[in-house]
Amino acid sequence: MARADRLTHPNRIIDAATNTTKSGLYAYYEAVMERMFPHLKNRPVSIVRCPEGIAGECFFQRHVLRHAIPGLRKITIEGQAYLCIAKPEGVLGLVQFGAVEFHPWGCSLPNLVKADRIVFDLDPAPDVAFDQVAEAALLLRERLRAFGLAAFAKTTGGKGVHIVCPIKPEFGWNVVKSFSKTAAAALAADHPDRFTTAITKSKRTGKIFIDYLRNDHHATAIAPYSLRAKPGLPMACPVRWSALRNVHHADQFTIKSVAARLRAADPWNGFFSSAVSLKALLKS
Numbered sequence: 001m002a003r004a005d006r007l008t009h010p011n012r013i014i015d016a017a018t019n020t021t022k023s024g025l026y027a028y029y030e031a032v033m034e035r036m037f038p039h040l041k042n043r044p045v046s047i048v049r050c051p052e053g054i055a056g057e058c059f060f061q062r063h064v065l066r067h068a069i070p071g072l073r074k075i076t077i078e079g080q081a082y083l084c085i086a087k088p089e090g091v092l093g094l095v096q097f098g099a100v101e102f103h104p105w106g107c108s109l110p111n112l113v114k115a116d117r118i119v120f121d122l123d124p125a126p127d128v129a130f131d132q133v134a135e136a137a138l139l140l141r142e143r144l145r146a147f148g149l150a151a152f153a154k155t156t157g158g159k160g161v162h163i164v165c166p167i168k169p170e171f172g173w174n175v176v177k178s179f180s181k182t183a184a185a186a187l188a189a190d191h192p193d194r195f196t197t198a199i200t201k202s203k204r205t206g207k208i209f210i211d212y213l214r215n216d217h218h219a220t221a222i223a224p225y226s227l228r229a230k231p232g233l234p235m236a237c238p239v240r241w242s243a244l245r246n247v248h249h250a251d252q253f254t255i256k257s258v259a260a261r262l263r264a265a266d267p268w269n270g271f272f273s274s275a276v277s278l279k280a281l282l283k284s
Contacts, residue, residue, distance in 0.1 A: 006096075007022060007023055007026060007096055008096065009022055010022050010023035010026075011023065012052070012053060013053050013055075014050065014053045014054060014100065014233075015053065015054050015231060015232070015233045015255075016053075016055065016231075017231040017232045017233075018232060018233055018254070018255055018256060020233055020255060022095075024255075025095055025100065025227075025255075026092060026095050026096075028227065028255055028258060029091055029092060029095055030092065031258060031259075031262060032225040032258060032262065033088050033091065033092075035224065035225055035238075035262070035266055035268075036091070036102075036223060036224060036225040036226070037085075037088050037091065038271075038272065039104060039223050039224050039271075040085045040091065040102060040104050040223055041085065041086070041108070042084065042085070042086060042108045042109040043084065043085065043104040043105055043107070043108045043109075044062070044075060044077070044082045044083065044084050044104070044105040044107070044112070045062075045083050045084065045085050045102055045103060045104045045105070045220075045223075046060060046061065046062035046083070046103040046105075046220050047060075047061050047062075047083065047094055047099040047100075047101060047102055047103065048060055048061075048099070048100055048101035048103075048229050049061055049094075049097065049098040049099050049100070050098055050100050050229050051097070051098035052098075054100065054229045054230065054231070054233075058100070058229050061083075062082055062083060062220075063080065063081055063082060063083065064081045064082065064083055065083070065097060067097065069090060069093035069094065069096075069097070070087070070089050070090065070093055071085065071086055071087035071088060071089035071090025071091070071092075071093055072084065072085060072086060072090040072093065072094075073086045075109070075112070077112065084109070085104075100227055100228075100229040100233075101222065101226050101227060101228055101229055102222070102223040102226040103220035103221065103222055103223065103226070104220060104221070104223050105217075105218070105219070105220055106118075106119060106176075106214070106215060106219065106220075106221070107169065107217075108169075111169040113172055113173075113217075114169035114170060114171060114172055115167065115169065115171065115172070115173060115176040115215060116166065116167060116168065116169040116275065117164055117165060117166050117167060118149070118164070118165040118167060118176060118179070118180050118215055119162055119163070119164050119165075119180075119214040119215060119221045120140060120162070120163040120164075120180065120183075120184065120210055120211065120212060120214075121156070121160060121161075121162055121209075121210075121211035121214055121221070122136055122137055122140070122160045122161045122162075122163065122208050122209075122210060122211075123159060123160045123208065123209040123210075123211050124159055124160055124207075124208045124209075125204045125205050125206055125207055125208070125209070127205065127206055128206065128207065128208055130247065130248060130249045130250060131245070131248075132194070132208065133160055133161055133208060133250070134161070134244045134245050134247060135245075136194060136195065136208050137153055137161045137163060137244060138241070138244065138245075139187065139191070140163055140187060140210070141153070141163065141241065143183060143186070143187050144163070144165055144183065147183065147281055148276060148280075148281045148284070149165040149167070149276060149281070150165060150166065150270075150274035150275075150276065151163050151164070151165050152164050152165075152166075152238065152267070152268050152271055152274075153238070153239050153240075153241060153244055153267075154224055154236050154237055154238045154239060154268075155236060155237045155239060155247060155250045155251070155252065155253060156222055156228075156236050156250050157222065157226075157227070157228035157230070157234035157235050157236045157237070157250065157251050157253070158222075158228060158234075158250055158251065159250050160208070160250055161244075161250065162221055162222070162236070164221070164271075166271055166272060166274050166275035166276075167275055167276060167277070167278045168275050168276065168277050168278070168279075170277060170278055170279045171278055171279070173215065173216050173217045175278075176215050176278070177212065177213075177215040177216055179278065179282070180212035180215045181197070181212050183212070184197050184210040184212045185197050187210060188210060193206075193207075194207060194208060195207060195208055195209075195210055196208070196209055196210070197209070197210055197212070199213075222236040223236065224236055224237075224238050224268060225237070225238075225258075227255060228251070230251070232251070232254050232255075233254055233255040234250075234251035234252075234253060234254050235253050235254060235255060235257070235258065237252075237253035237257070237261065238266070238267040238268045239267055240267040243267075
């Protein structure tokens with residue numbers, strides 16, 4: 001892996017709220033690597049870079065950097081060169097160049113035209129409490145289980161919850177997006193007072209937007225254990241279904257929470273072995 005003693009500006013403050021330095025950020029990603037890396041491996045990935053810390057300019061980047069970084073590979077899609085993480089040192093190398101957030105695509109090599117996960121982003125309106133989001137996530141889980149899908153939950157470090165279903169890479173994005181739209185619309189129709197699939201924000205007041213639009217070729221979703229470039233450095237945290245009702249807000253878990261989270265069993269244990277055939281489900 002990339003060596004911490006080769007970090008430039010190791011004492012630069014990345015987040016003043018937690019007094020996290022660049023070396024501290026590097027140490028965080030070293031600590032979570034075993035759990036995080038499988039969700040980044042061989043995937044196109046977009047990153048949020050904050051070279052001067054989160055108080056400075058931050059920007060979203062999905063194309064390759066000018067610098068050669070061990071553990072990264074360049075992949076070309078539709079004539080564009082994208083970042084792809086091949087080895088753990090690629091993650092740490094990106095931290096060296098200011099990366100704070102990691103957003104993988106929903107596909108991986110060698111099947112970049114076929115989705116291998118379905119993502120639902122439960123995005124609450126400002127007047128919706130987080131306990132309502134947790135209850136909504138549990139309702140969606142039951143709907144997905146009825147379809148035959150395994151579902152895993154994570155807080156986003158932002159406002160809501162992501163529900164992620166691993167699938168075998170059999171279909172392109174049109175099929176997967178259509179399936180996710182149908183599932184979201186069915187739940188919204190059953191609970192119109194709680195859910196909406198309307199993209200227009202003015203129609204979301206008092207409701208939770210079931211965002212199925214992340215199931216598209218160039219769409220991304222925050223990686224499990226990725227930090228967010230916000231004061232306090234909240235992390236996107238996998239959560240057991242049985243514990244979801246005990247979560248009070250989507251940015252509850254932070255860089256300061258990681259030691260306790262890593263001492264507990266991985267809530268997403270069995271994620272990859274839970275992938276099902278969407279083809280078989282659509283036939284049934």
